[in-house]
Amino acid sequence: MDTSSALPPHGGDDRLPTTIEVLVVGAGQAGVAMSEHLSAQGIAHLVVERDRIAERWRTGRWDSLVANGPAWHDRFPGLELPGVHPDGFATKDQMADYFEAYAARIAAPVRTGVEVLRVRRLEGRAGFAVETTAGPVEARYVVAATGPFQRPVIPAIVPSTAGIEQLHSAAYRNPEQLPAGGVLVVGAGSSGVQIAAELRRAGRDVHLSVGPHDRPPRSYRGRDFVWWLGVLDKWDAATPPAGAKHVTIAVSGAGGGRTVDFRELAASGITLVGRTTSYADGLLHVADDLRATIDRGDASYLSILREADAYVERNGIDLPPEPEAHVLGDEPACVTHPARELDLAAEGIASIVWATGYGADYSWLQVDALDDAGRPAHRRGVSTEPGIYFLGLPWQSRRGSSFVWGVWHDARHVADHIAIQRAYLAYASDADHPAAPPHASLAGAGAIGTEH
Ligand SMILES: Cc1cc2nc3c(=O)[nH]c(=O)nc-3n(C[C@H](O)[C@H](O)[C@H](O)COP(=O)(O)OP(=O)(O)OC[C@H]3O[C@@H](n4cnc5c(N)ncnc54)[C@H](O)[C@@H]3O)c2cc1C
Numbered sequence: 001m002d003t004s005s006a007l008p009p010h011g012g013d014d015r016l017p018t019t020i021e022v023l024v025v026g027a028g029q030a031g032v033a034m035s036e037h038l039s040a041q042g043i044a045h046l047v048v049e050r051d052r053i054a055e056r057w058r059t060g061r062w063d064s065l066v067a068n069g070p071a072w073h074d075r076f077p078g079l080e081l082p083g084v085h086p087d088g089f090a091t092k093d094q095m096a097d098y099f100e101a102y103a104a105r106i107a108a109p110v111r112t113g114v115e116v117l118r119v120r121r122l123e124g125r126a127g128f129a130v131e132t133t134a135g136p137v138e139a140r141y142v143v144a145a146t147g148p149f150q151r152p153v154i155p156a157i158v159p160s161t162a163g164i165e166q167l168h169s170a171a172y173r174n175p176e177q178l179p180a181g182g183v184l185v186v187g188a189g190s191s192g193v194q195i196a197a198e199l200r201r202a203g204r205d206v207h208l209s210v211g212p213h214d215r216p217p218r219s220y221r222g223r224d225f226v227w228w229l230g231v232l233d234k235w236d237a238a239t240p241p242a243g244a245k246h247v248t249i250a251v252s253g254a255g256g257g258r259t260v261d262f263r264e265l266a267a268s269g270i271t272l273v274g275r276t277t278s279y280a281d282g283l284l285h286v287a288d289d290l291r292a293t294i295d296r297g298d299a300s301y302l303s304i305l306r307e308a309d310a311y312v313e314r315n316g317i318d319l320p321p322e323p324e325a326h327v328l329g330d331e332p333a334c335v336t337h338p339a340r341e342l343d344l345a346a347e348g349i350a351s352i353v354w355a356t357g358y359g360a361d362y363s364w365l366q367v368d369a370l371d372d373a374g375r376p377a378h379r380r381g382v383s384t385e386p387g388i389y390f391l392g393l394p395w396q397s398r399r400g401s402s403f404v405w406g407v408w409h410d411a412r413h414v415a416d417h418i419a420i421q422r423a424y425l426a427y428a429s430d431a432d433h434p435a436a437p438p439h440a441s442l443a444g445a446g447a448i449g450t451e452h
Contacts, residue, residue, distance in 0.1 A: 015135040016111065020046045022418060023130055023139035025116045027053045027108075030145035030392030032099050033076065033408040035108035037415035043422070047108055047145075048132060050115035054099035056147060057092050063174045064198060065092040066253045067404075068190055073226040074404045076102060087224070089253030095404075119388075120366050126387065128367070141418050144365060144376075145391040148402035149358035158279045158352060164344060165351035169195060172353050175202035181350030182206065184284070184342070186276050188213055189248030192355030193260050197252075200270050205348060208265065209276040209286060210293050213250040214300040218259040220308050221319040225251065228308050235400035248357075250297070259301075262294055266332035273339050283341050290338040291331070298328055381414045386421075389414045 024034045027049030038045045052058060067074045072086035074095075081098050084090045090098065103110055111134065118131040119142055127140045152168035160166070165179050169191040175198060182205035185196040189211075196208040216225040229235045240247060250260040258264075266272055274290035305326055312319050342349065362370055369383035369390075370376060377384040380397040390396065391414055392407050400406025 016046065016048070016114070016132060016137040018136075019138045019140075020044065021139070022046075022141040022143060023048065023116075023128075023137060024143045024145055024391075025119075026145035026147060026392075027103065027110045027112065028056055028145065028147055028392070029054065029076075029099055029404055030147070030407045030411065031110070031143075032103045032106075032108055033411035034143050034145055034391055034414065035103070035110070036076075036078070036106045036408075037411045038418070039106060039108075041415050041419045043415070043418060045109065046137075047110040048114040048116060048134075049110060049112045050133075052100075052112050053103050053110060054096040056149075057099065058096040060170060061092045062169070062172050062195065062198075064254065065194070066090060067092075067095055068249075068251050068253050069226045069403070069405075070224050070253070070257070073224070073230075076404070076408050078102070079105060089257055116364055118364050118366055121368075121385070128387065141387050141389065141421075142365075143389040143391055143414060144362065144369075146362075148392050148394045151359045151361045152354075153357050153359045154354040155276075155356055157276060158284070162279065162282070162344075164349070167351070167353060169353055169355035170358070175199050175204060178204075178351045178353075182348040184209065184276075184344070184349050184352045185355055186352060187211060187248075187355035187357070188250055188262070189355060189357070190251050190260075192353075193250050193265065194252050194254055195353055195355060196270055197254070197265060197268070199353075200265075200268050206270045207273055207342060207347065207349065208270050209273050210262065210290060211248070211275045212293055213248045213297050215250040215260045215262075215297045216304050217301060217325060218251065218257045220305055220325055221312065221322050223308075223319065224257070225304070228304060228311075229399075231311060232304075232307050235398060235403075235406065237399045238395075238397070240395060240399075262297065262335070263329045263332055266334055271339070272332070272334045273342065282345055283343055285341050286339065288338070288340060291335055294331065294335055302326065302328075381410055382417050389418070 022038055022043055022045035024031050024045055024047040027047045031047045031049065035045065035047050066089040070087050071081040071084040071090050075081050079102055081090050081094060084094055114132050114134045116130060116132050120129050122129055127138055128142050130137045130139050152170040154168050158164065158166060172195055183199050184207045185192050186209040188208055196206050200206045218225060220228060252260055262272055272290060274286040274288060276284060277287050278285045360375060362374060367385040367388055369385040369388040376390045376393055378390050381390045383390060391411055392402060394402045396410050398406060401410050
Protein backbone atom coordinates (compact mmCIF):
# COMPACT_ATOMS: atom_id res chain seq x y z
CA MET A 1 0.00 0.00 0.00
CA ASP A 2 1.29 3.43 -0.91
CA THR A 3 1.01 5.54 2.20
CA SER A 4 3.53 8.10 1.03
CA SER A 5 1.00 10.89 1.12
CA ALA A 6 -1.10 9.61 4.01
CA LEU A 7 -1.18 12.56 6.35
CA PRO A 8 -1.96 12.22 10.02
CA PRO A 9 -5.40 13.43 11.08
CA HIS A 10 -5.08 17.13 11.36
CA GLY A 11 -6.99 19.87 13.10
CA GLY A 12 -4.93 22.85 12.04
CA ASP A 13 -5.19 25.39 9.30
CA ASP A 14 -1.85 24.57 7.65
CA ARG A 15 -1.62 24.79 3.89
CA LEU A 16 -2.55 21.70 1.98
CA PRO A 17 -0.08 19.88 -0.27
CA THR A 18 0.03 21.46 -3.71
CA THR A 19 -1.03 18.28 -5.49
CA ILE A 20 -2.90 15.21 -4.42
CA GLU A 21 -4.06 12.20 -6.37
CA VAL A 22 -7.56 11.96 -4.88
CA LEU A 23 -9.25 14.67 -2.86
CA VAL A 24 -12.25 13.50 -0.87
CA VAL A 25 -14.56 16.33 0.19
CA GLY A 26 -16.36 15.62 3.47
CA ALA A 27 -15.45 13.36 6.39
CA GLY A 28 -18.78 11.94 7.34
CA GLN A 29 -19.23 8.20 7.09
CA ALA A 30 -18.92 8.46 3.29
CA GLY A 31 -15.54 10.21 3.40
CA VAL A 32 -14.22 7.74 5.98
CA ALA A 33 -15.38 4.74 3.93
CA MET A 34 -13.85 6.28 0.82
CA SER A 35 -10.53 6.66 2.59
CA GLU A 36 -10.55 3.02 3.66
CA HIS A 37 -11.11 1.76 0.12
CA LEU A 38 -8.62 4.16 -1.46
CA SER A 39 -5.99 3.02 1.04
CA ALA A 40 -6.82 -0.60 0.28
CA GLN A 41 -6.10 0.19 -3.39
CA GLY A 42 -2.88 1.97 -2.46
CA ILE A 43 -4.12 5.26 -3.83
CA ALA A 44 -2.77 8.45 -2.27
CA HIS A 45 -5.54 10.72 -1.07
CA LEU A 46 -6.59 13.40 1.34
CA VAL A 47 -9.98 13.89 3.02
CA VAL A 48 -10.91 17.47 3.81
CA GLU A 49 -13.76 18.30 6.18
CA ARG A 50 -14.97 21.79 6.97
CA ASP A 51 -16.03 20.89 10.51
CA ARG A 52 -15.14 17.73 12.39
CA ILE A 53 -15.34 14.06 11.45
CA ALA A 54 -19.01 12.96 11.43
CA GLU A 55 -20.11 16.47 12.41
CA ARG A 56 -23.67 15.87 11.22
CA TRP A 57 -24.07 12.96 13.62
CA ARG A 58 -22.43 15.02 16.37
CA THR A 59 -24.30 18.32 16.15
CA GLY A 60 -26.61 18.23 13.14
CA ARG A 61 -29.38 16.15 14.73
CA TRP A 62 -31.75 16.34 17.67
CA ASP A 63 -30.47 15.46 21.15
CA SER A 64 -32.28 12.17 21.69
CA LEU A 65 -31.66 10.68 18.22
CA VAL A 66 -30.54 7.09 18.15
CA ALA A 67 -29.63 5.16 15.01
CA ASN A 68 -32.56 3.82 13.05
CA GLY A 69 -30.86 0.49 12.58
CA PRO A 70 -29.43 -1.89 15.20
CA ALA A 71 -25.71 -1.73 15.90
CA TRP A 72 -24.94 -5.07 14.24
CA HIS A 73 -26.25 -3.59 10.97
CA ASP A 74 -25.58 0.16 10.97
CA ARG A 75 -21.81 -0.01 11.03
CA PHE A 76 -18.84 -0.68 8.78
CA PRO A 77 -17.62 -4.27 8.43
CA GLY A 78 -14.27 -3.68 10.10
CA LEU A 79 -15.33 -2.51 13.56
CA GLU A 80 -18.22 -3.08 15.96
CA LEU A 81 -19.84 -0.20 17.80
CA PRO A 82 -18.13 -0.24 21.18
CA GLY A 83 -20.43 -0.29 24.18
CA VAL A 84 -23.59 -0.92 22.17
CA HIS A 85 -25.34 -4.28 22.22
CA PRO A 86 -25.47 -5.60 18.65
CA ASP A 87 -29.28 -5.52 18.76
CA GLY A 88 -29.31 -2.09 20.41
CA PHE A 89 -29.48 1.35 18.82
CA ALA A 90 -26.48 3.65 19.13
CA THR A 91 -26.98 7.23 20.23
CA LYS A 92 -26.00 9.94 17.76
CA ASP A 93 -22.87 10.66 19.82
CA GLN A 94 -21.91 6.98 19.82
CA MET A 95 -22.26 7.07 16.03
CA ALA A 96 -20.05 10.16 15.78
CA ASP A 97 -17.48 8.62 18.15
CA TYR A 98 -17.56 5.45 16.07
CA PHE A 99 -16.64 7.22 12.83
CA GLU A 100 -13.94 9.21 14.57
CA ALA A 101 -12.49 6.01 16.03
CA TYR A 102 -12.80 4.30 12.67
CA ALA A 103 -10.93 7.10 10.90
CA ALA A 104 -8.16 6.86 13.48
CA ARG A 105 -8.07 3.07 13.21
CA ILE A 106 -7.54 3.14 9.44
CA ALA A 107 -5.21 6.16 9.74
CA ALA A 108 -7.44 8.09 7.37
CA PRO A 109 -5.60 11.19 6.16
CA VAL A 110 -8.23 13.70 7.26
CA ARG A 111 -7.77 17.44 7.49
CA THR A 112 -10.58 18.94 9.54
CA GLY A 113 -11.52 22.63 9.51
CA VAL A 114 -10.92 22.89 5.77
CA GLU A 115 -13.78 23.84 3.46
CA VAL A 116 -13.69 23.29 -0.27
CA LEU A 117 -14.83 26.49 -1.90
CA ARG A 118 -14.51 25.68 -5.58
CA VAL A 119 -13.52 22.87 -7.93
CA ARG A 120 -12.73 23.61 -11.59
CA ARG A 121 -11.14 21.69 -14.40
CA LEU A 122 -7.52 22.31 -15.18
CA GLU A 123 -6.97 23.69 -18.66
CA GLY A 124 -5.19 21.46 -21.16
CA ARG A 125 -4.41 18.66 -18.72
CA ALA A 126 -6.23 16.22 -16.56
CA GLY A 127 -7.27 17.05 -13.05
CA PHE A 128 -8.89 19.80 -11.05
CA ALA A 129 -7.97 23.07 -9.42
CA VAL A 130 -9.45 23.10 -5.94
CA GLU A 131 -9.77 26.21 -3.84
CA THR A 132 -10.03 25.62 -0.13
CA THR A 133 -9.95 27.69 3.02
CA ALA A 134 -6.45 26.26 3.54
CA GLY A 135 -5.18 27.25 0.12
CA PRO A 136 -5.28 25.79 -3.37
CA VAL A 137 -4.60 22.18 -4.27
CA GLU A 138 -4.56 20.31 -7.56
CA ALA A 139 -6.27 16.95 -7.53
CA ARG A 140 -6.33 14.34 -10.25
CA TYR A 141 -9.62 12.97 -8.90
CA VAL A 142 -12.24 14.52 -6.62
CA VAL A 143 -14.86 12.61 -4.64
CA ALA A 144 -17.79 14.71 -3.39
CA ALA A 145 -18.78 13.01 -0.14
CA THR A 146 -20.74 15.95 1.21
CA GLY A 147 -23.78 14.02 2.32
CA PRO A 148 -27.21 12.92 1.15
CA PHE A 149 -28.90 15.51 3.33
CA GLN A 150 -27.13 18.84 2.94
CA ARG A 151 -29.54 21.75 2.83
CA PRO A 152 -32.71 21.66 4.94
CA VAL A 153 -35.76 22.27 2.76
CA ILE A 154 -38.79 24.11 4.11
CA PRO A 155 -41.58 24.43 1.56
CA ALA A 156 -42.69 28.03 1.02
CA ILE A 157 -46.11 27.63 2.63
CA VAL A 158 -46.25 29.66 5.84
CA PRO A 159 -44.66 33.14 5.52
CA SER A 160 -42.13 34.20 8.12
CA THR A 161 -44.48 37.09 8.91
CA ALA A 162 -47.19 34.69 10.12
CA GLY A 163 -46.12 35.19 13.73
CA ILE A 164 -45.35 31.56 14.36
CA GLU A 165 -42.02 29.96 15.20
CA GLN A 166 -40.86 27.79 12.31
CA LEU A 167 -37.82 25.55 12.15
CA HIS A 168 -36.57 22.60 10.16
CA SER A 169 -36.04 19.22 11.81
CA ALA A 170 -32.31 19.79 11.22
CA ALA A 171 -32.49 22.66 13.71
CA TYR A 172 -34.76 20.88 16.21
CA ARG A 173 -32.93 19.73 19.34
CA ASN A 174 -35.48 19.11 22.13
CA PRO A 175 -38.99 20.15 23.29
CA GLU A 176 -37.66 22.85 25.64
CA GLN A 177 -36.27 24.72 22.65
CA LEU A 178 -39.78 25.47 21.34
CA PRO A 179 -42.03 28.23 22.68
CA ALA A 180 -44.82 27.10 25.01
CA GLY A 181 -47.89 25.82 23.25
CA GLY A 182 -48.89 23.34 20.61
CA VAL A 183 -46.67 22.18 17.78
CA LEU A 184 -47.41 21.20 14.21
CA VAL A 185 -44.90 18.71 12.84
CA VAL A 186 -44.97 18.52 9.05
CA GLY A 187 -43.66 15.31 7.52
CA ALA A 188 -43.99 11.77 8.80
CA GLY A 189 -40.75 10.12 7.81
CA SER A 190 -38.36 8.86 10.47
CA SER A 191 -37.58 12.39 11.68
CA GLY A 192 -41.15 13.69 11.80
CA VAL A 193 -42.66 10.74 13.65
CA GLN A 194 -39.85 10.66 16.22
CA ILE A 195 -39.99 14.40 16.86
CA ALA A 196 -43.80 14.36 17.11
CA ALA A 197 -43.71 11.46 19.58
CA GLU A 198 -41.05 13.17 21.69
CA LEU A 199 -43.03 16.41 21.81
CA ARG A 200 -46.16 14.53 22.82
CA ARG A 201 -44.28 12.70 25.58
CA ALA A 202 -43.15 16.14 26.79
CA GLY A 203 -46.82 17.07 27.20
CA ARG A 204 -47.25 19.19 24.09
CA ASP A 205 -50.38 19.29 21.97
CA VAL A 206 -49.14 17.91 18.68
CA HIS A 207 -50.53 17.85 15.15
CA LEU A 208 -48.69 15.68 12.65
CA SER A 209 -49.10 16.35 8.95
CA VAL A 210 -48.61 12.99 7.27
CA GLY A 211 -47.22 12.50 3.77
CA PRO A 212 -46.43 9.37 1.75
CA HIS A 213 -44.27 6.87 3.61
CA ASP A 214 -43.37 3.22 3.94
CA ARG A 215 -43.56 1.86 7.45
CA PRO A 216 -41.84 -1.49 7.79
CA PRO A 217 -42.37 -3.47 10.98
CA ARG A 218 -39.57 -2.73 13.44
CA SER A 219 -39.30 -6.43 13.90
CA TYR A 220 -41.26 -9.45 12.75
CA ARG A 221 -40.94 -13.09 13.73
CA GLY A 222 -37.92 -12.24 15.85
CA ARG A 223 -35.96 -10.41 13.16
CA ASP A 224 -35.42 -6.66 12.79
CA PHE A 225 -36.72 -5.05 9.60
CA VAL A 226 -33.14 -4.35 8.47
CA TRP A 227 -32.68 -8.13 8.30
CA TRP A 228 -35.92 -8.62 6.40
CA LEU A 229 -35.05 -5.88 3.90
CA GLY A 230 -31.70 -7.61 3.47
CA VAL A 231 -32.88 -11.17 2.90
CA LEU A 232 -35.79 -9.98 0.76
CA ASP A 233 -33.22 -8.07 -1.33
CA LYS A 234 -34.94 -4.73 -0.84
CA TRP A 235 -31.91 -2.77 0.36
CA ASP A 236 -30.36 -3.56 -3.00
CA ALA A 237 -33.29 -2.21 -5.04
CA ALA A 238 -31.67 -0.04 -7.70
CA THR A 239 -34.45 2.53 -8.02
CA PRO A 240 -37.31 3.80 -5.88
CA PRO A 241 -40.66 2.10 -6.45
CA ALA A 242 -42.41 3.22 -9.67
CA GLY A 243 -44.05 6.60 -9.34
CA ALA A 244 -42.11 7.67 -6.27
CA LYS A 245 -38.92 9.69 -6.49
CA HIS A 246 -38.18 8.99 -2.88
CA VAL A 247 -40.46 7.30 -0.37
CA THR A 248 -39.62 8.04 3.22
CA ILE A 249 -39.21 5.10 5.53
CA ALA A 250 -40.95 5.83 8.83
CA VAL A 251 -38.89 3.84 11.28
CA SER A 252 -37.41 4.49 14.68
CA GLY A 253 -34.89 3.01 17.08
CA ALA A 254 -36.16 5.24 19.90
CA GLY A 255 -37.16 3.53 23.15
CA GLY A 256 -35.42 0.33 22.12
CA GLY A 257 -37.15 0.30 18.74
CA ARG A 258 -40.89 0.04 18.01
CA THR A 259 -42.87 -0.21 14.81
CA VAL A 260 -44.10 3.22 13.73
CA ASP A 261 -47.88 2.92 13.87
CA PHE A 262 -49.95 5.99 13.21
CA ARG A 263 -52.81 4.50 15.23
CA GLU A 264 -50.54 4.42 18.28
CA LEU A 265 -49.40 7.97 17.63
CA ALA A 266 -53.05 9.06 17.47
CA ALA A 267 -53.85 7.07 20.64
CA SER A 268 -51.05 8.94 22.42
CA GLY A 269 -52.91 12.17 21.70
CA ILE A 270 -51.28 13.28 18.45
CA THR A 271 -53.77 14.64 15.91
CA LEU A 272 -52.99 13.37 12.44
CA VAL A 273 -53.79 15.55 9.44
CA GLY A 274 -53.14 15.21 5.70
CA ARG A 275 -50.34 16.72 3.66
CA THR A 276 -49.90 20.45 4.28
CA THR A 277 -50.72 22.34 1.09
CA SER A 278 -51.22 26.05 1.71
CA TYR A 279 -51.71 28.78 4.26
CA ALA A 280 -53.66 32.02 4.35
CA ASP A 281 -54.79 34.34 7.14
CA GLY A 282 -53.93 32.01 9.99
CA LEU A 283 -55.55 29.00 8.32
CA LEU A 284 -53.43 26.07 7.26
CA HIS A 285 -54.97 23.91 4.55
CA VAL A 286 -54.31 20.20 4.34
CA ALA A 287 -55.00 17.78 1.52
CA ASP A 288 -57.83 15.29 1.64
CA ASP A 289 -55.36 12.43 1.50
CA LEU A 290 -54.81 11.30 5.07
CA ARG A 291 -56.78 8.09 4.92
CA ALA A 292 -55.29 7.08 1.57
CA THR A 293 -51.79 7.87 2.85
CA ILE A 294 -52.28 5.84 6.03
CA ASP A 295 -53.75 2.98 3.98
CA ARG A 296 -50.75 3.00 1.62
CA GLY A 297 -48.39 2.93 4.60
CA ASP A 298 -50.36 0.02 6.09
CA ALA A 299 -50.21 -1.78 2.75
CA SER A 300 -46.41 -1.40 2.67
CA TYR A 301 -46.25 -2.79 6.22
CA LEU A 302 -48.50 -5.76 5.47
CA SER A 303 -46.72 -6.58 2.24
CA ILE A 304 -43.41 -6.96 4.12
CA LEU A 305 -45.11 -9.34 6.56
CA ARG A 306 -46.48 -11.41 3.69
CA GLU A 307 -43.15 -11.48 1.87
CA ALA A 308 -41.44 -12.43 5.13
CA ASP A 309 -43.90 -15.29 5.69
CA ALA A 310 -43.34 -16.54 2.15
CA TYR A 311 -39.57 -16.37 2.68
CA VAL A 312 -39.82 -18.37 5.92
CA GLU A 313 -41.95 -21.00 4.27
CA ARG A 314 -39.87 -21.27 1.11
CA ASN A 315 -36.62 -21.62 3.02
CA GLY A 316 -37.94 -23.75 5.85
CA ILE A 317 -36.63 -21.38 8.50
CA ASP A 318 -37.66 -21.83 12.11
CA LEU A 319 -38.90 -18.39 13.14
CA PRO A 320 -41.83 -18.03 15.53
CA PRO A 321 -45.09 -17.08 13.76
CA GLU A 322 -46.52 -13.69 14.71
CA PRO A 323 -50.12 -13.63 13.47
CA GLU A 324 -51.06 -10.71 15.72
CA ALA A 325 -48.72 -8.45 13.74
CA HIS A 326 -51.16 -8.72 10.82
CA VAL A 327 -54.02 -7.27 12.84
CA LEU A 328 -54.33 -3.52 12.49
CA GLY A 329 -56.52 -1.65 14.94
CA ASP A 330 -59.38 0.63 13.99
CA GLU A 331 -58.51 3.86 12.33
CA PRO A 332 -58.69 6.77 14.76
CA ALA A 333 -61.30 9.52 14.38
CA CYS A 334 -58.71 11.99 13.11
CA VAL A 335 -58.17 9.62 10.17
CA THR A 336 -61.80 8.68 9.49
CA HIS A 337 -62.95 12.31 9.87
CA PRO A 338 -59.84 14.27 8.98
CA ALA A 339 -59.52 18.02 9.41
CA ARG A 340 -59.12 19.90 6.13
CA GLU A 341 -57.83 23.08 7.70
CA LEU A 342 -56.22 24.15 10.92
CA ASP A 343 -56.81 27.53 12.53
CA LEU A 344 -53.35 27.78 14.06
CA ALA A 345 -54.30 30.30 16.74
CA ALA A 346 -57.51 28.49 17.72
CA GLU A 347 -55.62 25.20 17.97
CA GLY A 348 -52.97 26.85 20.13
CA ILE A 349 -50.21 25.96 17.66
CA ALA A 350 -47.21 28.13 18.52
CA SER A 351 -44.56 26.48 16.38
CA ILE A 352 -44.07 24.39 13.27
CA VAL A 353 -41.32 21.82 12.86
CA TRP A 354 -40.79 21.11 9.17
CA ALA A 355 -39.50 17.53 8.87
CA THR A 356 -39.62 17.94 5.13
CA GLY A 357 -36.27 16.66 4.02
CA TYR A 358 -33.17 18.06 2.44
CA GLY A 359 -31.79 19.29 -0.83
CA ALA A 360 -28.27 19.38 -2.20
CA ASP A 361 -25.86 22.24 -2.75
CA TYR A 362 -23.04 21.58 -5.18
CA SER A 363 -22.47 25.23 -6.09
CA TRP A 364 -18.78 24.70 -5.22
CA LEU A 365 -18.48 21.96 -7.82
CA GLN A 366 -18.04 23.99 -11.00
CA VAL A 367 -17.57 21.15 -13.44
CA ASP A 368 -19.71 19.19 -15.85
CA ALA A 369 -20.97 16.73 -13.25
CA LEU A 370 -24.40 18.18 -12.56
CA ASP A 371 -27.65 18.19 -14.47
CA ASP A 372 -29.67 21.29 -15.33
CA ALA A 373 -31.27 21.25 -11.90
CA GLY A 374 -27.88 21.15 -10.19
CA ARG A 375 -28.23 17.49 -9.19
CA PRO A 376 -25.41 14.99 -9.57
CA ALA A 377 -25.32 13.46 -13.06
CA HIS A 378 -23.78 10.08 -12.42
CA ARG A 379 -23.88 6.33 -12.73
CA ARG A 380 -23.26 4.63 -9.39
CA GLY A 381 -21.30 7.68 -8.29
CA VAL A 382 -19.19 7.98 -11.44
CA SER A 383 -20.09 11.41 -12.75
CA THR A 384 -20.37 12.73 -16.28
CA GLU A 385 -17.17 14.71 -15.70
CA PRO A 386 -14.31 12.22 -15.89
CA GLY A 387 -12.40 12.34 -12.63
CA ILE A 388 -15.31 13.60 -10.51
CA TYR A 389 -17.17 11.15 -8.26
CA PHE A 390 -20.06 11.30 -5.81
CA LEU A 391 -20.54 9.21 -2.72
CA GLY A 392 -23.37 8.93 -0.21
CA LEU A 393 -26.17 10.05 -2.51
CA PRO A 394 -29.67 8.73 -1.87
CA TRP A 395 -30.15 5.80 -4.23
CA GLN A 396 -26.61 6.19 -5.55
CA SER A 397 -26.59 2.54 -6.52
CA ARG A 398 -29.34 1.09 -4.34
CA ARG A 399 -31.80 1.86 -1.57
CA GLY A 400 -29.07 1.34 1.03
CA SER A 401 -26.70 3.90 -0.50
CA SER A 402 -27.26 6.73 1.96
CA PHE A 403 -27.12 4.42 4.97
CA VAL A 404 -24.03 3.51 6.94
CA TRP A 405 -23.51 0.02 5.59
CA GLY A 406 -24.55 0.93 2.02
CA VAL A 407 -22.12 3.80 1.63
CA TRP A 408 -19.26 1.48 2.52
CA HIS A 409 -20.09 -0.74 -0.45
CA ASP A 410 -20.56 2.20 -2.81
CA ALA A 411 -17.18 3.55 -1.71
CA ARG A 412 -15.62 0.28 -2.80
CA HIS A 413 -17.12 0.68 -6.26
CA VAL A 414 -15.91 4.27 -6.58
CA ALA A 415 -12.40 3.31 -5.43
CA ASP A 416 -12.41 0.43 -7.93
CA HIS A 417 -13.38 2.81 -10.69
CA ILE A 418 -10.58 5.22 -9.82
CA ALA A 419 -8.10 2.32 -9.64
CA ILE A 420 -9.17 1.04 -13.06
CA GLN A 421 -8.84 4.49 -14.61
CA ARG A 422 -5.38 4.87 -13.10
CA ALA A 423 -4.39 1.48 -14.45
CA TYR A 424 -5.42 2.48 -17.97
CA LEU A 425 -3.44 5.70 -17.63
CA ALA A 426 -0.43 3.74 -16.41
CA TYR A 427 -0.43 1.67 -19.58
CA ALA A 428 2.65 2.13 -21.71
CA SER A 429 3.15 0.38 -25.03
CA ASP A 430 6.54 -0.66 -26.32
CA ALA A 431 6.18 2.01 -28.99
CA ASP A 432 5.72 4.70 -26.33
CA HIS A 433 8.62 3.62 -24.22
CA PRO A 434 10.81 0.93 -25.74
CA ALA A 435 12.66 0.38 -22.47
CA ALA A 436 9.56 0.57 -20.30
CA PRO A 437 9.09 -1.78 -17.37
CA PRO A 438 6.19 -4.27 -17.47
CA HIS A 439 2.85 -2.96 -18.67
CA ALA A 440 0.17 -1.71 -16.32
CA SER A 441 -2.23 -4.36 -15.14
CA LEU A 442 -5.94 -3.80 -14.72
CA ALA A 443 -6.11 -6.87 -12.55
CA GLY A 444 -3.57 -5.15 -10.33
CA ALA A 445 -6.15 -2.46 -9.77
CA GLY A 446 -7.97 -5.12 -7.83
CA ALA A 447 -11.15 -4.33 -9.61
CA ILE A 448 -11.93 -6.28 -12.75
CA GLY A 449 -14.57 -8.83 -12.01
CA THR A 450 -15.13 -7.53 -8.50
CA GLU A 451 -18.81 -7.29 -7.72
CA HIS A 452 -20.54 -6.73 -4.43
C1 LIG B 1 -32.06 12.38 11.26
C2 LIG B 1 -31.26 11.36 10.49
C3 LIG B 1 -31.08 10.10 11.05
C4 LIG B 1 -30.36 9.14 10.34
N1 LIG B 1 -30.20 7.91 10.90
C5 LIG B 1 -29.53 6.96 10.22
C6 LIG B 1 -29.34 5.66 10.79
O1 LIG B 1 -29.79 5.40 11.87
N2 LIG B 1 -28.67 4.74 10.08
C7 LIG B 1 -28.14 5.02 8.86
O2 LIG B 1 -27.52 4.14 8.26
N3 LIG B 1 -28.30 6.23 8.30
C8 LIG B 1 -28.98 7.20 8.95
N4 LIG B 1 -29.14 8.44 8.38
C9 LIG B 1 -28.66 8.64 7.00
C10 LIG B 1 -27.13 8.86 6.88
O3 LIG B 1 -26.48 7.78 7.48
C11 LIG B 1 -26.68 10.14 7.47
O4 LIG B 1 -27.34 11.21 6.83
C12 LIG B 1 -25.16 10.36 7.36
O5 LIG B 1 -24.79 11.51 8.09
C13 LIG B 1 -24.68 10.51 5.93
O6 LIG B 1 -23.26 10.45 5.92
P1 LIG B 1 -22.38 11.14 4.79
O7 LIG B 1 -20.97 10.97 5.14
O8 LIG B 1 -22.84 10.66 3.45
O9 LIG B 1 -22.80 12.67 4.88
P2 LIG B 1 -22.64 13.68 6.09
O10 LIG B 1 -22.69 13.02 7.40
O11 LIG B 1 -23.61 14.76 5.81
O12 LIG B 1 -21.14 14.20 5.90
C14 LIG B 1 -20.77 15.10 4.88
C15 LIG B 1 -19.67 15.97 5.43
O13 LIG B 1 -19.20 16.82 4.38
C16 LIG B 1 -18.83 18.06 4.96
N5 LIG B 1 -18.83 19.05 3.89
C17 LIG B 1 -19.89 19.48 3.16
N6 LIG B 1 -19.51 20.39 2.26
C18 LIG B 1 -18.18 20.54 2.39
C19 LIG B 1 -17.20 21.35 1.73
N7 LIG B 1 -17.53 22.16 0.72
N8 LIG B 1 -15.91 21.25 2.13
C20 LIG B 1 -15.55 20.42 3.16
N9 LIG B 1 -16.45 19.64 3.82
C21 LIG B 1 -17.74 19.70 3.43
C22 LIG B 1 -19.87 18.29 6.03
O14 LIG B 1 -19.40 19.18 7.03
C23 LIG B 1 -20.12 16.88 6.56
O15 LIG B 1 -19.37 16.60 7.71
C24 LIG B 1 -29.83 9.44 9.06
C25 LIG B 1 -30.01 10.72 8.52
C26 LIG B 1 -30.73 11.68 9.23
C27 LIG B 1 -30.94 13.04 8.63
